[in-house]
Amino acid sequence: MDSPDINRTRRNNLLIIIREYSERELAAGESPVGMLGRLAKELGLSAGGLSQFKGDASGSGRNIGDAAAAQIESRSGKPKGWLDEDHGGDAFNPAENAFIEMARAAWRTTDAKGRRHLMQLAKRGFEGAKPGDK
Numbered sequence: 001m002d003s004p005d006i007n008r009t010r011r012n013n014l015l016i017i018i019r020e021y022s023e024r025e026l027a028a029g030e031s032p033v034g035m036l037g038r039l040a041k042e043l044g045l046s047a048g049g050l051s052q053f054k055g056d057a058s059g060s061g062r063n064i065g066d067a068a069a070a071q072i073e074s075r076s077g078k079p080k081g082w083l084d085e086d087h088g089g090d091a092f093n094p095a096e097n098a099f100i101e102m103a104r105a106a107w108r109t110t111d112a113k114g115r116r117h118l119m120q121l122a123k124r125g126f127e128g129a130k131p132g133d134k
Contacts, residue, residue, distance in 0.1 A: 010064040
């Protein structure tokens with residue numbers, strides 16, 4: 001399968017897998033540094049390969065072929081064909097991805113005091129959000 005729609009669906013679903021993994025890791029107290037590399041290893045991919053499949057904020061990235069899709073599904077505990085199904089939501093959101101990249105850059109270029117401040121800002125934002133806000 002190699003159509004623009006299936007490629008977009010697979011990329012969106014890979015982003016769901018990445019998000020789920022990140023949420024589990026952060027909830028377990030793991031450092032966000034190197035998280036993509038750890039997931040890549042778990043999926044049997046190189047960090048660069050996973051990054052290429054994930055793509056960038058504009059949505060461009062390397063197509064996930066059938067063999068890679070089957071491997072990602074198997075290693076992530078998803079059923080066969082899961083990457084090819086639309087699981088709803090907006091896993092690929094350029095604005096969200098741009099924000100995440102900006103936050104990551106801010107995190108990586110500051111010291112411990114700056115990171116504490118970033119965490120305070122994020123928590124303040126979460127606490128101010130109302131249920132159902134997006």
